[in-house]
Amino acid sequence: MPQSSSDPHGPDAADVDAQSAAGETGTLGKAVALLDLVARAENPPRFTDLLKLTGQPRGSLHRQLRHLVLEGVIDLSPDGVYTPGLRLLQFASRAWARNSFRLVAEPHLTRLHETTGETVHLGVLRDCEIVYLDKIESRQAVRMHSQVGNSAPAYCTGVGKAALSCLDDADLTARCARMVFHSYTPGTLARAGDLMDDIANIRARGFAFDLEEHQPGIRCVAAAIHAPAAGILGGISVTAPAFRAGSEQLDAWAEPVCRAANAIVADIAGRLGPRR
Amino acid sequence: MPQSSSDPHGPDAADVDAQSAAGETGTLGKAVALLDLVARAENPPRFTDLLKLTGQPRGSLHRQLRHLVLEGVIDLSPDGVYTPGLRLLQFASRAWARNSFRLVAEPHLTRLHETTGETVHLGVLRDCEIVYLDKIESRQAVRMHSQVGNSAPAYCTGVGKAALSCLDDADLTARCARMVFHSYTPGTLARAGDLMDDIANIRARGFAFDLEEHQPGIRCVAAAIHAPAAGILGGISVTAPAFRAGSEQLDAWAEPVCRAANAIVADIAGRLGPRR
DNA sequence: AAACTCGGTTCCATATAATGGAACAAAAGG
DNA sequence: CCTTTTGTTCCATTATATGGAACCGAGTTT
DSSP: OOOOTTSOOSSSSOOSOOOOOOSSOHHHHHHHHHHHHHHHOSSOOBHHHHHHHHOOOHHHHHHHHHHHHHTTSEEEOTTSBEEEOHHHHHHHHHHHHHOHHHHHHHHHHHHHHHHHOSEEEEEEEETTEEEEEEEEOSOOOSOOGGGTTOEEEGGGSHHHHHHHTTSOHHHHHHHHHHOOOOOSSTTOOOSHHHHHHHHHHHHHHSOEEEESSSSTTEEEEEEEEEEGGGTEEEEEEEEEEGGGOOHHHHHHHHHHHHHHHHHHHHHHHHHHTTOO | OOOOTTSOOSSSSOSSOOOOOOSSOHHHHHHHHHHHHHHHOSSOOBHHHHHHHHOOOHHHHHHHHHHHHHTTSEEEOTTSBEEEOHHHHHHHHHHHHHOHHHHHHHHHHHHHHHHHOSEEEEEEEETTEEEEEEEEOSOOOSOOGGGTTOEEEGGGSHHHHHHHTTSOHHHHHHHHHHOOOOOSSTTOOOSHHHHHHHHHHHHHHSOEEEESSSSTTEEEEEEEEEEGGGTEEEEEEEEEEGGGOOHHHHHHHHHHHHHHHHHHHHHHHHHHTTOO
């Protein structure tokens, strides 16, 4: 369900707005803001581009970049363009491998994949977008590495909406206010009001749909995974092309999806008690 | 060929030594050193653990961690343990998707995989270890996401040794001095002298072997990819279980591997000229 | 050629942000 | 209840980041 990073689906790259907390994080904040800028840029920026984008004085920017490059977090090509560095891959690789949420969810995802025969996703909510932590797909003819770590707006994905539905209203409205809506498809819920309505339904029935709201021809059923005591809020989904995912079929999948989600929550609770 | 992150093959987690440049990167340097510590830790550390590991005063450490957590680069579980944050996954996902080296190499990897029918790796050298950028495998029954971004010591992998062989002697010996050797298997070249000898051979014949030097039962042929003008030094390899990779077979694979490597270098050169 | 721009790098006095010791708070445990 | 361990907050001191300006090299223009 996450878009393959190659296909352009919007006017430009600004998929989701820069989400740097901007709360006082001092020097570090500027550094990661810079990294974020470099990582989000459609085509690798050079010094002057960043100069314009950040609006910082030359000296400061130059030193910051130099430090980031020295740390291997950003790479500087000999032709003067900045690209995200390899060190990030190493960090992320470890982060992924050790992520306990993913680890406990894994067997359940496999089982869910076996019972439904369709693609299964695991995602977590991060502010207003969901980050995909895992994916199980049968015929993985196409490359799929790219999917893990990919993020998509919460308001137009099944797991995103399912996760949002767990928030209390104050938090929910606060996040909605921070969202920048974009109509990826005709079905996208592109207004906060529509989203809130859908979330009311999701709360009522206990699971969420994505009816071609992010990618045309792609539908899914999703259930939230909420374990506040463990600081986990995310979800899982079963995704399929529309012709294979009629409303009856989606309804049929809802039950195993919810069952898997509940099982994962239970497992998390089980591993939280005897922690250490 | 890269170890699946779960299996313990050494006494402990300290696979490769912390490689923070430690050259003056000021505040940022400490931040990523901290991140590195958190990412490398076998089991998620808590505040006091990090206090001991870093030796920093409580106040400073606490503030640094708070900043990192605020930026989403480190997560703080409600039970007080620090884990690498999701933001890293997002960064890495973008880094991977946009990496131009990987993009130009991709078709060649696919072709090489088709001609040999075995697993193909793409890696780049980063100081003394190689980071895997891509992998093409036929029957990917087991999970493989984890492989991308994984790193392994350069001295005991095919692509690692191939890449090392491109360095001039001064640089090479400097890096050797920085390596911490560890005998993963009986075949591991665990002394700098042995490594240098092998590298001499690699230089002579133009490609490298890994004869079960990192993982028992796994062999590979590798060729370097060196494009100094583009700042790229890495390699590709064909990997197979030992019973399928006799010395004749490895020799036979060497030619297509080298051809693919050369083709990639040519492609890189092609895209470097008309840059912008 | 000299004069000009443009992209990038270096320098240095100043102000700001990180430092770290110590006090404070809150659990664990004896 | 008192002690120990673990985590958080405060604040004067100091080191560090800042940013304006000068500098450099390479292309362009006159």
